[in-house]
Amino acid sequence: xxxxxxxxRHRGALPNDDIGVETxxxxxxxxxxxxxxxxxxxxxxxxxxxxxxxHLSLGQEAIAAAFGTAMQPGDKSFCTYRGHAHTLAxxxxxxKMLGELMLRDIGLMRGKGGSMHLTSVEHGVMGSYAxxxxxxxxxxxxxxxxxxxxxxxxxxxxxxxxxxxxxxxxEALNFAAVWKLPVVFVCENNxxxxxxxxxxxxxxAHPAADRAAAYGLERIVIDGNDADVVYRTAIAALxxxxxxxxxxxxxxxxxxxxxxxxxxxxxxxxxxxxxxxLERDPVKIYxxxxxxxGIAPEEISRIEERSREKVDEATAACKASPPAPEALLTAxxxxxxxxxxxx
Amino acid sequence: MAELTYREAVAxxxxxxxxxxxxxxxxxxxxxxxxxxxxxxxxxxxxFGPRRVRxxxxxxxxxxxxxMGAAMTGLRPIAEIMFSDFMAVCFDYVANEFxxxxxxxxxxxxxxxVVRTGNGGGVRFGAQHSQSIENWSMxxxxxxxxxxxSPIDVIGLMAAAVRDNNPVIFHEHKALxxxxxxxxDGEIVDTLGTAKILRAGKDCxxxxxxxxxxxxxxxxxxxxxxxxxDAEVIDVRCLVPLDTQAILGSVVKTGRLFTVEENPRLxxxxxxxxxxxxxxxxxxLDGPCxxxxxxxxxxxxxxxxxxxxxxxxxxxxxxxxxxMNGD
Ligand SMILES: Cc1ncc(C[n+]2csc(CCOP(=O)(O)OP(=O)(O)O)c2C)c(N)n1
Numbered sequence: 001x002x003x004x005x006x007x008x009r010h011r012g013a014l015p016n017d018d019i020g021v022e023t024x025x026x027x028x029x030x031x032x033x034x035x036x037x038x039x040x041x042x043x044x045x046x047x048x049x050x051x052x053x054x055h056l057s058l059g060q061e062a063i064a065a066a067f068g069t070a071m072q073p074g075d076k077s078f079c080t081y082r083g084h085a086h087t088l089a090x091x092x093x094x095x096k097m098l099g100e101l102m103l104r105d106i107g108l109m110r111g112k113g114g115s116m117h118l119t120s121v122e123h124g125v126m127g128s129y130a131x132x133x134x135x136x137x138x139x140x141x142x143x144x145x146x147x148x149x150x151x152x153x154x155x156x157x158x159x160x161x162x163x164x165x166x167x168x169x170x171e172a173l174n175f176a177a178v179w180k181l182p183v184v185f186v187c188e189n190n191x192x193x194x195x196x197x198x199x200x201x202x203x204x205a206h207p208a209a210d211r212a213a214a215y216g217l218e219r220i221v222i223d224g225n226d227a228d229v230v231y232r233t234a235i236a237a238l239x240x241x242x243x244x245x246x247x248x249x250x251x252x253x254x255x256x257x258x259x260x261x262x263x264x265x266x267x268x269x270x271x272x273x274x275x276x277x278l279e280r281d282p283v284k285i286y287x288x289x290x291x292x293x294g295i296a297p298e299e300i301s302r303i304e305e306r307s308r309e310k311v312d313e314a315t316a317a318c319k320a321s322p323p324a325p326e327a328l329l330t331a332x333x334x335x336x337x338x339x340x341x342x343x
Numbered sequence: 344m345a346e347l348t349y350r351e352a353v354a355x356x357x358x359x360x361x362x363x364x365x366x367x368x369x370x371x372x373x374x375x376x377x378x379x380x381x382x383x384x385x386x387x388x389x390x391f392g393p394r395r396v397r398x399x400x401x402x403x404x405x406x407x408x409x410x411m412g413a414a415m416t417g418l419r420p421i422a423e424i425m426f427s428d429f430m431a432v433c434f435d436y437v438a439n440e441f442x443x444x445x446x447x448x449x450x451x452x453x454x455x456x457v458v459r460t461g462n463g464g465g466v467r468f469g470a471q472h473s474q475s476i477e478n479w480s481m482x483x484x485x486x487x488x489x490x491x492x493s494p495i496d497v498i499g500l501m502a503a504a505v506r507d508n509n510p511v512i513f514h515e516h517k518a519l520x521x522x523x524x525x526x527x528d529g530e531i532v533d534t535l536g537t538a539k540i541l542r543a544g545k546d547c548x549x550x551x552x553x554x555x556x557x558x559x560x561x562x563x564x565x566x567x568x569x570x571x572x573d574a575e576v577i578d579v580r581c582l583v584p585l586d587t588q589a590i591l592g593s594v595v596k597t598g599r600l601f602t603v604e605e606n607p608r609l610x611x612x613x614x615x616x617x618x619x620x621x622x623x624x625x626x627x628l629d630g631p632c633x634x635x636x637x638x639x640x641x642x643x644x645x646x647x648x649x650x651x652x653x654x655x656x657x658x659x660x661x662x663x664x665x666x667m668n669g670d
Contacts, residue, residue, distance in 0.1 A: 109449040137408020171402035335508035
């Protein structure tokens with residue numbers, strides 16, 4: 001059930017509910033599964049089963065879940081190294097995601113990409129980009145293709161607040177605006193770039209929204225911890241893009257509960273800041289909203305239990321998977337499948 | 344058969360591929376209405392319209408990023424970076440994005456695009472508009488790297504590049520745009536990774552690229568006339584894939600290797616060729632392998648300084664004859 005404006009109204013849904021119970025349950029399920037899966041990724045790291053780095057988006061789940069629900073199957077998403085949530089939200093299985101973090105054969109790229117490069121073309125997950133800002137112009141290109149071929153899909157590009165200070169952000173927005181491309185830029189403003197508060201290094205209070213006017217775009221700042229708000233905004237931006245009315249830039253206010261990456265204990269945060277944001281934990285808020293809507297507590301518990309089971313099943317599958325085979329080392333450098341640079 | 348300039352060959356090559364395949368689109372700064380700063384894309388907008396031939400803002404990252412996004416989702420873009428020096432402004436795409444996507448995604452995505460760019464010196468543009476940068480991209484796994492020296496090669500290699508499923512960096516030489524050559528009518532398609540032996544010879548092998556090719560040919564003629572040295576001249580045409588067979592075969596025959604490079608000496612492509620030759624046919628060599636290059640300097644704008652910096656036919660003749668005579 002994607003656009004559920006006409007969705008079922010039952011089990012106590014308010015008569016003026018524009019979102020619908022099915023859609024709400026879907027957004028709740030995604031938020032819970034993303035949360036559980038990322039927590040498991042952290043546990044696996046502590047067991048030295050996840051190597052390298054990884055960047056969790058604990059606290060930012062509502063944005064990925066709402067967009068994942070609002071987007072249609074053919075739509076394309078582009079995300080960053082902080083892309084577990086966006087990848088899961090497009091329907092990629094947990095074992096594929098965790099398997100890639102564990103660099104196992106079962107992983108999305110069979111271990112060749114690692115946590116910062118999650119890609120699943122069959123789900124429209126067109127890559128996670130580890131160089132800040134690189135994917136904004138790339139999303140423009142995907143949107144250009146949709147416009148050129150009349151494919152009708154929208155490209156959605158997620159990035160952080162820190163990204164708004166890089167040249168590619170500004171190039172992409174101007175480019176998308178003048179070419180009227182079907183692309184939606186989603187800034188997840190979690191208040192920090194890596195370790196530095198965004199306010200310390202940015203000339204405007206709202207790093208994305210305050211610059212929208214420079215590209216002829218509407219100023220949009222929303223509560224990124226409220227999945228309903230994000231969902232409604234997403235539907236509007238996706239419709240606008242699909243209707244040929246060009247790009248949108250959406251700034252979602254949110255907060256990451258943990259450090260930038262696993263190496264970061266986040267000591268730079270002022271006292272009390274985390275606690276204040278934990279009160280606005282998107283998963284907690286949404287759970288309460290479902291109860292307020294009259295959804296049975298058992299139904300909510302079932303979603304939560306099933307999520308934990310799925311994480312356990314995925315973990316077991318990943319642990320049983322062999323590491324990437326050696327033949328992959330030199331595979332797929334060039335289109336003929338190999339790596340030969342000379343005849 | 345028609346006589347075409349190198350710049351006309353560029354437009355003809357792009358038109359040939361756009362006629363054949365609706366997925367081929369072309370974007371860059373001033374490429375459409377203005378026909379390109381080097382006038383190499385005149386007529387394309389008129390024939391294919393603004394949907395397929397698009398002027399962009401001065402946004403090198405957006406140009407290459409958009410080309411990549413379009414390529415990996417189904418189009419086959421040709422993107423222009425006006426002067427090759429500007430490749431540094433969008434080098435993330437060249438170094439990190441295009442070439443690594445196929446590998447990192449375990450073959451899920453490919454990036455079939457061509458970046459064409461005005462490369463090289465000799466036109467008094469100074470240090471930031473004259474560089475020969477083909478070795479910048481040569482060292483990156485996942486890219487193909489082309490640099491034609493004649494109108495017919497421009498067409499054939501461009502066609503091959505557009506039809507290739509890998510990202511290709513296509514270096515057009517600014518100082519060659521006005522050069523003319525005979526080009527047959529009809530579709531022309533060449534093969535990447537094939538060098539051309541432009542002059543057969545038995546005494547030594549001279550390997551050159553782009554603007555250095557006509558200079559090497561002139562030098563070879565003079566070496567034969569004035570010094571009795573019969574040089575074989577190879578136009579590499581494509582650095583990746585590299586036609587090592589043609590080069591090794593020639594060196595085995597002649598026993599001597601000279602490379603003529605326009606780029607500054609350090610880490611130039613000639614060093615790679617010398618290393619391959621030393622590695623694989625060392626016992627066939629009759630003397631040292633010698634690189635003729637630009638010194639390790641930025642290029643000056645002043646006529647006489649730029650002329651001294653870039654290898655000339657005089658310098659090639661002088662160097663080859665001296666080395667061949669044992670001094
Ligand atoms: C071009 C580039 N510069 C620097 C980095 C190192 N880096 C990785 S994440 C990061 C901070 C990004 O902050 P933001 O865009 O707010 O995203 P968030 O991590 O909050 O999701 C930096 C500086 C990088 N990956 N790429």
